[in-house]
Every structure is written in C-alpha cells, then in structure tokens.
Amino acid sequence: MAAEWIEQITGSFEDKKRWRQYKARKKQLPASYRTAIDGIERYLMYAGSIVKGDVFLQMLEDLADLIERAAVDGTPIRDIVGDDPVDFADTFIQNYSDGQWINKERKRLTDAIDQAADDEA
Amino acid sequence: MGKQMTEMLKGTLEGIVLATLAVQPAYGYEITARLREQGFADIAEGTVYALLVRIEQRGLVDVAKVPSEKGPPRKVYSLNAQGNEYLDEFWKAWNFLTERIERLNHDTEHPQEEGD
Numbered sequence: 001m002a003a004e005w006i007e008q009i010t011g012s013f014e015d016k017k018r019w020r021q022y023k024a025r026k027k028q029l030p031a032s033y034r035t036a037i038d039g040i041e042r043y044l045m046y047a048g049s050i051v052k053g054d055v056f057l058q059m060l061e062d063l064a065d066l067i068e069r070a071a072v073d074g075t076p077i078r079d080i081v082g083d084d085p086v087d088f089a090d091t092f093i094q095n096y097s098d099g100q101w102i103n104k105e106r107k108r109l110t111d112a113i114d115q116a117a118d119d120e121a
Numbered sequence: 122m123g124k125q126m127t128e129m130l131k132g133t134l135e136g137i138v139l140a141t142l143a144v145q146p147a148y149g150y151e152i153t154a155r156l157r158e159q160g161f162a163d164i165a166e167g168t169v170y171a172l173l174v175r176i177e178q179r180g181l182v183d184v185a186k187v188p189s190e191k192g193p194p195r196k197v198y199s200l201n202a203q204g205n206e207y208l209d210e211f212w213k214a215w216n217f218l219t220e221r222i223e224r225l226n227h228d229t230e231h232p233q234e235e236g237d
Contacts (some may be wrong), residue, residue, distance in 0.1 A: 065193070066149075066170045072192030073150055075166060082165025092171040095178060 015053040022057065025064045033071045036081065037063065040089055048093045048100065055099025063092070130161065136211035137161075138172055139204055142182065146199035149173055173198060181207050 026037055040063060050056040070080050081088045097103065130137075141152055152173070153166045173196075176182050181204035186194040200208065 062174055065196075066167060068193060069150070069195070070166065072189075075150070079153075080165060080167045082168060083163065088165055088167045088171070091168055092174075095171060095175050 012053060015057055018057045018061070022060050022064055025068065029067065029071055032077060033067050036077045037067045040081070040085070040092075043086070043089045044093060047089065048096065049102065050096055050099040051101045052099035055096050059093070059096045062095075127163075130164075133215070134164075134168070134172055135176065136208065136215065138169065139176070139181065139200060139208045139211065142198055142200045143205070143208055146185075146197050148187070148195040148197050150195075152198075176204070 026034055029037065041060065044059060044063070048056070048059065050059065066080065070077075137156065138152060141147065141155055147155065149166065149170050153164060153169045156164050156169070173182075177184055177198070181201065182198045183201045185197045185199070187197050189195045
C-alpha cells in the first residue's frame with residue numbers, strides 16, 4: 001500500500017530495477033558492441049516516443065538479448081544491423097507501438113472517420 | 122541487393138521465416154544463416170530478430186530456452202498451430218499475387234495477343 005503511493009511520486013521501483021540491470025548488462029559487453037547498443041538505444045529513445053516505462057524497458061531488454069548473443073557468437077556488428085541501421089531500428093521499434101503516445105492520436109483519427117462515415121450513411 | 126528487392130523482401134520476410142520454421146525449429150542465428158545459404162545474402166540478423174520478437178508477441182511461435190555452451194540460453198522458435206494457419210494464409214496471398222503479376226508480365230510482353 002505504502003509502496004503504491006510512493007511509486008506514484010518516484011516512478012515504478014520495478015522499472016528502476018530493470019533499468020539498472022539493463023545498464024549492468026551493457027557494461028559487460030565488448031567495447032564495439034557497447035558502442036553499437038548505445039547508438040541504437042539513443043535512437044530508440046528519440047524515435048520510439050514510448051511513454052510506457054515497462055514497454056520501453058521491454059524493448060531495451062530485447063535489444064540487450066540480441067546484442068549479448070551476437071557478442072558471444074562473434075557476429076560482426078554490420079551483420080546484426082545491416083547496411084541501414086536506421087531501417088533496422090525502425091523495424092525493431094514497430095514491435096513496441098503499444099507504448100507509443102501517437103496511438104492516442106491514431107485512435108482519435110480512426111474514431112473521427114468512423115463518425116464521418118456513419119453520418120454519411 | 123537493390124532497393125526494390127529490399128522493399129519486396131520486407132513484405133514477405135515474415136512468411137519466409139515462418140516457412141523456414143515449418144521445416145524445422147531454429148534459433149535466430151540459425152534462421153539468418155539458413156536464409157543466407159538460400160541466397161538472401163544481405164539479410165541483417167537484427168531484422169530477423171525484430172521479426173521473431175513480433176511473431177512471438179502475436180503467438181505464432183512457441184519458444185523454448187535451450188542452454189548454450191557459451192553465454193545466455195538460446196531461444197529456439199517453433200511454429201505452433203496458430204502459426205501454421207497464418208502460414209497457410211501467407212501462401213494463399215502469395216499465390217494470388219504471383220498469379221496476377223505473372224499475368225501482367227505476360228500481357229506486357231505479348232501485347233498483340235490482347236483481346237484474343
């Protein structure tokens with residue numbers, strides 16, 4: 001109970017724990033893989049516009065799974081992200097669209113057109 | 122790969138990956154390697170991974186964590202009943218498209234036969 005209202009002020013404890021774990025995982029990576037994950041993470045932060053903390057963390061954890069595995073297998077960075085890293089990142093982001101703020105506007109647009117089509121009928 | 126090829130591949134990659142998994146369950150790295158062997162040389166492992174995350178979210182595959190010699194366990198993906206259904210739909214869509222496109226191709230190459 002107490003934890004509940006404290007979290008409303010400080011943000012979710014669980015999210016913070018996951019964020020710290022994610023950062024710790026990054027530290028274990030070889031330098032070049034860390035550079036890559038930092039670059040991708042930065043882009044996801046800007047381009048993802050994900051407002052839900054847990055969805056955002058899920059995205060980062062899935063990213064860490066990919067990069068960690070690639071580091072262990074010795075897969076070259078270029079083979080992971082391809083010739084167009086932006087395209088890769090955009091494809092990746094699409095999986096987490098549930099958490100994007102734009103969804104509210106998408107729903108609003110859909111509803112508006114439904115309304116207009118109904119009025120016509 | 123040309124830009125056109127890349128765009129077309131994007132639209133069909135999901136079906137391609139599901140079809141690959143229908144043959145045999147596999148983990149991400151294996152799937153990418155198999156596709157490369159089959160001539161999809163420029164395919165990025167990350168793109169395949171993003172797709173695997175998506176089909177897992179949508180419940181088209183079952184996932185088993187298998188311990189690996191080195192590093193974290195590997196996620197092995199296998200097609201489930203829902204995935205099989207989805208794959209059937211993919212083949213239907215594919216056949217529809219190829220048939221129509223082939224017809225167009227035939228018509229443009231033999232315009233004189235039009236109206237026969």
